[in-house]
Amino acid sequence: MKSVIDIKDLSTKELEEIIAVAEDIIENPEKYAHKCDGKKLATLFFEPSTRTRLSFEAAMYELGGHVLSMSDAMSSSASKGESVADTAKTVSCYADIIAMRHPKEGAPLVAAMNASVPVINAGDGGHNHPTQTLADLLTIHREKGRFDNLTVGLCGDLKFGRTVHSLINALIRYKGIKFVLISPDELKVPSYVKNEIKDCGLEYVQTKDLEEFMPQLDILYMTRVQRERFFNEEDYLRLKDSYILTPEKLATAKEDLSIMHPLPRVNEISVAVDDDKRACYFKQVLNGKYMRMALILKLLEVK
Numbered sequence: 001m002k003s004v005i006d007i008k009d010l011s012t013k014e015l016e017e018i019i020a021v022a023e024d025i026i027e028n029p030e031k032y033a034h035k036c037d038g039k040k041l042a043t044l045f046f047e048p049s050t051r052t053r054l055s056f057e058a059a060m061y062e063l064g065g066h067v068l069s070m071s072d073a074m075s076s077s078a079s080k081g082e083s084v085a086d087t088a089k090t091v092s093c094y095a096d097i098i099a100m101r102h103p104k105e106g107a108p109l110v111a112a113m114n115a116s117v118p119v120i121n122a123g124d125g126g127h128n129h130p131t132q133t134l135a136d137l138l139t140i141h142r143e144k145g146r147f148d149n150l151t152v153g154l155c156g157d158l159k160f161g162r163t164v165h166s167l168i169n170a171l172i173r174y175k176g177i178k179f180v181l182i183s184p185d186e187l188k189v190p191s192y193v194k195n196e197i198k199d200c201g202l203e204y205v206q207t208k209d210l211e212e213f214m215p216q217l218d219i220l221y222m223t224r225v226q227r228e229r230f231f232n233e234e235d236y237l238r239l240k241d242s243y244i245l246t247p248e249k250l251a252t253a254k255e256d257l258s259i260m261h262p263l264p265r266v267n268e269i270s271v272a273v274d275d276d277k278r279a280c281y282f283k284q285v286l287n288g289k290y291m292r293m294a295l296i297l298k299l300l301e302v303k
């Protein structure tokens, strides 16, 4: 029984198999409509979510399965002091697979160690968000047709932005990837993530200046400043609008740039950019559902 807590839990071959299944689901959805008949997914969300929870639930319904949903920690016995371990043991009695989001780093790992069914990390604190990375990878695959030899700009809150950490950990497997890490000093990528880039022999630059590097980028991955991770509101207010992408700032960008964002967006991409053919962020949303379908099939070992 396999759980996915970190994108590193999936080999490069497994990632590519999941992408291939997702592509097949897009082409032939009817083939998959009953693959999970009689199976149940539990979505245990101890933090707010729109895309991740609803796309997991849509994914299971589209596979013919059922969903048990907990969308709010206060409506569960966690509010009475129940541990993550006991919750995982309990929900294993009702569901065949669990997707968990939690504000504490490592909570889905604890769940996986105690559950008797596969657990998927749907975002743990500022740490990891592997299924967002699956959505991002399918988007890159469909937009670029490759993962190697890309210059990838990651911009915004690179410290607390868990999607950034997981995406870097997926892309470092490919050759010729160059990262441009664009953030204020206070929101730089953690050292452990930078070390992983270095250990793979890949290049990165750290900068505060998005516009200087814009012409070089094949992918621009914007992120929200993560208000919920800040210890004081003053710092958040000072940093929240560090980067606001507008059509004017895209004037020097490549014609085939892919503009990505895990969403939700606050101010960091002007809505005027939505009409730009290079904007991919709502494609990412849809791709996330197909990749979560493919991941559920894999973890439930459905042929």
Ligand code: CP
Residues within 6 Å of the ligand: 048, 049, 050, 051, 052, 053, 123, 132, 262, 263, 264
């Ligand atoms: N991208 C993402 O995780 O969105 P939600 O917080 O809405 O699930």
